[in-house]
Amino acid sequence: MxxxxxxxxxxxxxxxxxxxxxxxxxxxxxxxxxxxxxxxxxxxxxxxxxxEELERYVAENVRIPAAAFFYRYSTLGGPLFPAAMASFMNEHFNPFIPVEGNQILVASGITGILNMLAFSLGDPGDAVLVSSPIYGRFELDFSNEARLRIVYARMEGLDSFEEGVVERFEEAIKEAEASGTRIKALMISNPSNPLGICYPRETLRKIMAFCQNHRIHLISDEVYGLSVFDTGNPDAMSFTSVLSFDTTGLIDDELLHVLYGMSKDFGAAGLRLGCLITRSVPVYRACTAIGRFHNPSGPSIAIGTAILEDRAFxxxxxxxxxxxxxxxxxxxxxxxxxxxxxxxxxxxxxxxxxxxxxxxxxxxxxxxxxxxxxxxxxxxxxxxxxxxxxxxxxxxxxxxxxxxxxxxxxxxxxxxxxxxxxxxxx
Known part of the structure; x- marks a missing residue:
């Protein structure tokens, strides 16, 4: 049958x-x-x-407007949330060039963003390169619908935060190409999930140069970027966003994409608000073409916008x-x-x-x-x-x-x- x-x-x-x-x-x-x-x-x-603190804040400070019940209020983030997120990122992520609202696409979580990127950057059987260990659910995010694979570079004892990681990436991309697999992107989690360590600035620079050399996209998941805390270790690495680099001569804007949202730093996973920050017009537009499958809700956008606009809070x-x-x-x-x-x-x-x-x-x-x-x-x-x-x-x-x-x-x-x-x- x-x-x-x-x-x-x-x-x-x-x-x-x-x-x-x-x-x-x-x-x-x-x-x-x-x-x-x-x-x-x-x-x-x-x-x-x-x-509970979020519950009190929302109850006392957030009004869900009638407009939030229309499609247009929240489609791809609507007119308000991307601008609020851009202002927030300009304050906290130290971008070399200020982020603008029209460079931020909003979906119902970073999983939805990755799904859109997978559809837009690769074809079934293509692959995304990562180091290990790394968050295992990226496999599902790229493969369940778009059918992209994850290729794990063999680290063989090398720390993935060392500048020499690009040599492991070079080996992995050569092996993949020899087997007929196209690597379309490299993805990092910064700060690292699961290691809780931030990438050194020079390693990030090497990774960007590697992606430029091979003309593959770099996806930097920075969803834990503001969950950096004091451990009493003076040698612990501080967080550096890839947005903070002057990328002139380092990597083309069309190849660099950042992920952020409110699920981790804000403890608001249930809002389902994830963002793609990119200056690549083709990538942005390709993702908007399928964004209707991943739009956030109006009430979530209203709550998220209120939190981001309330700087003191x-x-x-x-x-x-x-x-x-x-x-x-x-x-x-x-x-x-x-x-x-x-x-x-x-x-x-x-x-x-x-x-x-x-x-x-x-x-x-x-x-x-x-x-x-x-x-x-x-x-x-x-x-x-x-x-x-x-x-x-x-x-x-x-x-x-x-x-x-x-x-x-x-x-x-x-x-x-x-x-x-x-x-x-x-």
């Missing part, structure tokens, strides 16, 4: 069955009162603890967010160090730490992936969830631990469960 689904539909359906691909549903999650035996999940990078709000992240990071790393659990040092950004649980992996006779799956199941049996293999680290045993997604009590309990689960394997 013929399938009721297209080949695409069947492939996407099969993707739902990939082991450990998705975080546990809300019905299985921990709640101190209603579900104390539920799972505590460190899988989702959300900036918790600020939503968002300045103090972001400072409080950074203070909370700093405290949660210190609680998390303190617990990890007390339990002798290694983690990637040097991080000072984002909502997570990258922990090395390789010492607790089971029988070395299994594949690296199966060993991670087995350890993940052991953690679930002890009431805590970490995604195995999600960031495509070349060494087995590394897991992203999203500490900012939990309140203080839940974070403490989750770290206790993690430590207890690993102690039981000693």
């Amino acid at each position: 013929a399938s009721l689904l297209s080949n695409r539909g069947q492939e996407n359906l099969a993707g739902l069955e990939i082991p450990w691909r998705f975080a546990p549903p809300a019905s299985k999650r921990y709640n101190k009162v209603s579900n104390p035996s539920g799972l505590i999940s460190f899988a989702t990078a959300e900036n918790a603890g600020v939503q 968002h300045t103090s709000f972001l400072a409080r967010c950074r203070s909370r992240l700093s405290n949660a990071y210190k609680v998390t790393t303190g617990a990890l160090e007390k339990a002798n659990i290694p983690y990637r040092k040097g991080g000072n950004a984002g909502l997570f730490v990258y922990v090395n649980l390789s010492a607790w992996l089971p029988d070395a006779g299994m594949s690296g992936q199966d060993r991670e799956f087995a350890l993940a199941q052991h953690l679930v049996d002890h009431g805590v969830f970490l995604h195995p293999g999600e960031e495509h680290c070349e060494e087995a045993g590394w897991f992203r631990l999203a500490f900012a997604s939990l309140g203080d009590e839940e974070l403490t309990e989750g770290l206790r469960r993690l430590t207890s689960a690993l102690d039981s394997l000693a």
Whole structure:
């Protein structure tokens, strides 16, 4: 009997069955009162603890106008939000050339932006080049609809923040071309997801020159750009946006694209507001041609615009967010160090730490992936969830631990469960 689904539909359906691909549903999650035996999940990078403040601000300061119920108010961001975001970025991202509202395209989240970029920059079978480890869901963002692939450059022990990373990219692009795969773009996450480290300025310069030399697009995901906090480490790298460069003679405007939104720094993932910042008119227009599938809602645009236009509020709000992240990071790393659990040092950004649980992996006779799956199941049996293999680290045993997604009590309990689960394997 013929399938009721297209080949695409069947492939996407099969993707739902990939082991450990998705975080546990809300019905299985921990709640101190209603579900104390539920799972505590460190899988989702959300900036918790600020939503009640956002709720109060919106209730007291935001009016949803009647116009917000028309299409035109929010189509591709509407007339107000892009201008407010441009002003915000000009203040906080230090662009060499000020960003203008007509260079910002708004969609229902960065996932939607990546989907539009995938359709606009490549054809099925083309690829996007990345280093590892990196956020694993980029695979879905580029492949589920547009059918672009992700090519992971082999780092072989090299730190992806070193200037020598471009040599690994050179090797990867040659191998891809030799196999008949066209690399259409290189993507970085700055600050890094999952490492929480910012790219040095000179490495960014080298990466831009590499993209210019190969005439491929550079997509810089800077959604954690203002979630850089104090860790007490004076050597921690500060955030540098690619927008801050004088790109004359370095990379053409047509090849440089930045992603930002309100999901991480603002703790407002539910607003579903993601932005593409680009000076490339062809890329901008190609994305607008399919933007009707990804438009944000009018109420979200009204709320987001109000927050961005209220400089006093968002300045103090972001400072409080950074203070909370700093405290949660210190609680998390303190617990990890007390339990002798290694983690990637040097991080000072984002909502997570990258922990090395390789010492607790089971029988070395299994594949690296199966060993991670087995350890993940052991953690679930002890009431805590970490995604195995999600960031495509070349060494087995590394897991992203999203500490900012939990309140203080839940974070403490989750770290206790993690430590207890690993102690039981000693």
